[in-house]
Structures are given as C-alpha cells and as structure tokens.
Amino acid sequence: MTAAVSRWMLAAALATAGVVAFSLRDQFDLPALEAAVGGLGAWGALAFAALFATGTVLFLPGSIFGLAGGALFGPFWGTAVNLAGGTLGATLAFLVARHLAADWVARRAGGRLKQVIEGVEAEGWRFVALVRLVPAVPFNIANYALGLTRIPLGQYVLATAISMLPGTAAYAWLGHAGRSALAGGDEAAIRYGLLGLAALAAIALLPRLIRRVLTRPAAAVPEWTEPAALAEAIAGSDPPTVIDVRSPDEFTGPLGHIPGAINLPVDALVADPGLTGAARDRPTVLVCLTDRRSSRAAAILLGAGHQRLTVLRGGMKGWNAAGLPVGGTTVPAEATPREKRA
Template sequence: MALPTDSVASADARSSMIWRIVAALSLTAAIVLAYRYRDLLDPVQWSTWVEGWGAAGMAVFVLLYILATVLFLPGSVLTLTGGALFGPWLGGILCLSGATIGAGISFLIARHLAGDWVARRAGGMVGNLLAGVEAEGWRFVAFVRLVPIFPFNLLNYALGLTRIRLDHYLLASLVCMAPGGLAYAWLGYAGKEAASGSADAVRAGLWAVGLLSIALLLPRWIKQAREAKRHLTTHRLREMLEAGEQLLVLDVRDAVDFFGENGHIPGSCNIPLPELASRMDELRGLDRPIAILCHTERRSAEAMRTLDALGIGPLWLMRGGIKQWRQDNLPVER
C-alpha cells in the first residue's frame, strides 16, 4: 500500500532537515578543529610535505588550498608558499585554482546545505550582499572581491545565500582575486630567491613590489569609480521622477528645514538624520532605490553610509542637495 502524498512530502522534508543539521554541525566541527590547530600551518613544513609528493605535488597543493578555503584557514600563507614552491606564475595559477574551487564549494554548501548556519554567522553582512547582488549582480561580486569589505572566507559562504548564478560568481571571483593572488605568489618567490642568495632576487623583488602596489591601489581606484556612479545630478533625478521610476527620495534635513522656505522636492520623504536609526523599519523592504539628499551633501553622505551598513538600498546620493536643486530652478513644495 502506497503512502499518502502528504506523508511522503513530510518524510522528505524531515530527511532534508536532518541532512542540513548534520552538514552544519560537521562544518562547525571542522572549522573549530582547523582554527584550533591553525598554528600547524607552517610554510616550511608544508613545503617539505608537498615536495615529497613529487609530480603529484601540484595536485596535492591545490587540494590543500581548497580545504583551507572551506575551513577558514588563512590563504595568504599558502599563496606565499605556492610562489616559493612552484614559481610566481605557476604558483599563482595553482593558488587561484584552489581559491576559486574552494570558494565555489563554500558557496554551494551555503546555498544547498547550511544556509541557516551561514546566515547566523554572517549577521548583517547578508543584507548588504543581498541588496548589492540584486542591484548589480556579478559587478557587486567583483567589487567585494577587489575591495576587502568582508572577510574572504565568510564572504564565500555568504554569497551562496544570494541569487547570483554560480558561473557568474566563479568567473567574477577568479578574475578579481587574480591581482592579489599573483602579487603574493611573486612575494613568496622573491623571498625564496633572496634567502638562497640568487642573482634573480632583485628582479623578483621588483616584480613582487610592483604587483603588490597594484593589488593595494586597485581597490581604492575601484571604490572611487563605484562611488562616483552612485551620485545623481539634480537634472538626472528630475528625469527619473518624471519618467515615473520607482524611486524614494529621502530628505534627511530637520523637519523645520524640510517644511521651511527652501522647500522640498515634490513627493519626497523626510526622515531627519538624528532619527534615521530609530525609523529604519520605514525603509526596510521597500524594494526600490533610494535617492538621499540634504541641504548640501554632508549629512546625506553620512545617511548613505548608515543605510549601506544595514544593507538597505540600492542607494544614490544627489549632488548639491536641495541647494543645488533650487539653483537649477527645479520645482519645490513647502
């Protein structure tokens, strides 16, 4: 006699829940053990052990890197080791391969097995990532890979809770991890050459310093370029409003200024900056972009940072504030 459909579905749900709990507990135990014995990650010992595998050493090294990525072990030490063991280019490629595959496995664990566990540990990060990916897709993944806003290993898991496609996530991660990965591989290689007294040490050191400088400066350039794209001119904002775009105009001036002689943009919402934290629920779940303004830009920039940190958005900042809006002879209400 066949079981009722509801009973089968209930059994499947219980089985799935059990597997999720087992996965989360196993992952927690593995990470705790890895953290407890992280001091064993000695580059010299690991180099000797990997070299002992002979021709299979490259595959073993990649597997170690994958494991380290999944278990929250520091990848920088392994990247330096990879550069010293296999040379700057091959070592860098092996490290990037291990980091990308490990990041993909972490992503899939969060998406299919341990999502609740990841959400609890990621905290407010999840809201930021969900809003960012919804607004920008793979571009946001590229940004957080280049600009280290979030811890690398936790980011791998947290991005699994978003709706980004796996192939987009992997490609953006691989490309944007490359500058830092190659720089550290060259640094490891340069250190080995210097220790051995090689005549190539100076050239290797220059390569390492050059790539490391690029890796350190690139995030700043990317962040500045990205921030520039999040600014609206007064005329662009008016065009968006006249086109009927779903957009909330948030004025963070005090109420006396909002209703005063300078007036406010028709249809805008007023939440004074000092009240923003206590009235955050009014902005959660709006599911539409927010354009922020004040008298000029100082308070609106502060409001933007506050909302950014809480994962509310997408956000734009209107250049010049209400002062510029009036100078451009655009309509206001009082």
C-alpha cells in the same frame, strides 16, 4: 535521513574540522606544506590546490597558501596553482552556504536586510568582483556570505577567478622572492619581491579608484524630441528657442530651416557657448542635418550650464520627411540677446 538532518550533520562536520584546523594553524607553514606535497611529484600541484581549497573552506589564512604556492612552484605556476585552489575553495564554501542556509535566509530576511540582499543579487557578478578587488570583507567570510544570496553560480565563479588574479599573482611573486632569498639568490629575490610589492600596492589603491569611479557624477544627457512634437510646441503659447547648428550655407540651402530658428554653427558654440545668451534660461531645441552635430552641441552647452536642452531626432532630414513647413530666410544670431560680459 531528512534534508534538515543532513544539513545539520554537514554543518557540525565543518564546524569540527574548522576548530581542528584552527587549533593546528601554527603547523601550516612552508616547511610543512612542502613536506606534504614535495614527495608527490607531478601530483604535487594538484595536492597543493586541494589543500588550498580545503583551507579556504575551513577558514585557514589564504596568505599562507598564496606565499607557499609561489615558493614551491615559482611565480607563474604558483599563480596558476593558487588561483585554481583559491577559486575551488571559494566555490565550495559558496555551495555549502547555499545548501545549508540560503533558503532559510530567503524566508526570514525582511526589512533592510532583504533590501541589501536584493541589491547584491541585482548587481550579481559586479558585486562579487567588487568584494574580491576591494577586500572590505575577509575572503573566507565573503565566500559563505555570498552563498546566502541568489547570485548565479557561474557568475560567482568567473568573477571570483578573474578578480582574484592580481592578488594571487602578487602573493606568488612574494613567495618566490622569499624562497630565492633563503637560497642566496639576492638579485632575483629583490626583483621578484619588488614586483610582488608593486602588485600589492596597486591592489591597495583599488578601493580609492573604485570609489572615485562609483561617485563620479554622470554626464548630463540631453532629451530628444520628434519633429511632430516640436512642431506642436512651436505652435503653442510658449514656443521653445530653436537653434540650428549647421553652417549658414546649409541653413539657407535646399532643406531650408525651421521657421524662427536661429543659426549658430556648432563650431561657434564650441568656441563660445555664451553665444546662446538668454536662451540659457529657456527651453531650447538644437537642430542639424541629422542629429549628430546637434548632439555634440548639446554636450557643450550642458557643460556650460544649460539645463533645458532638447535635440531634434533626425534633424532637418526628419523634419522635411514629416512634411513640416520650412523657412528660407536666415534669422540672424542677434535675435537672441547675448549676455553682457565685462
């Protein structure tokens, strides 16, 4: 039997089983599941997990199994059993799709589809987690669709199990609450039901939260320059403004300062970024003892609208270590005109 024939036979068997399962879907309710696993004793949990996995492969609604698991095994063990069955079913569907059609899709995909697949593969487990936490694509369809990519199996399984946990726990709590209500345990049912609904509400808010995180503009990051490059720029026809953010005592201390530098301590810049005045529109290099305070000052100034900021890597220690010239006379901050404010 050739590989192609075996693939077609597997696909036909799955399709047949799926049609049968869909036609009998009305019989997959809590009493039927309880009857199927209730008499198996300690093996009941394993049998239920296997049924859950089979149902996932055959496109049966996972919510039925999720609620039934909580009703049959309680909120804690129900979550564990449901997570095992759901993850196993998702993995089997992933492997089936990869075996049946991943190579064919890889050969035939082109244009926009190829770009999408490559983007998904580049994100790997992050995309899997996103699909699980933000169920824009139905769970059963996503399992097969992800199998058509080259996402590593280990990443897929781990991201699926972790990302399914909140929703799985919510359905188990709700299933247990419903079972308690039917048994007359009204107080417990209310408690478990509220917990389950709270978890589902939190999951419903995840898409908005994730969109906010993904669309949040990245914080501006200053560029860096080395002492030799800065010395060359200072000697050029359009030298940058050099702002030394150390204290005045350090500015005139043993390490000296870069000739022509302006002394604006970092605390003063934090309090009033406008002190830089006209330097806002010019290439500006920030300097301190090393580069920690200058990096902090750069973050403040970038937030205030400066666009052309550079931090001297290694600060005055690096400048001196490179044997570059230093000055010992303080240059007043007024050397840089301040912007007029009303």
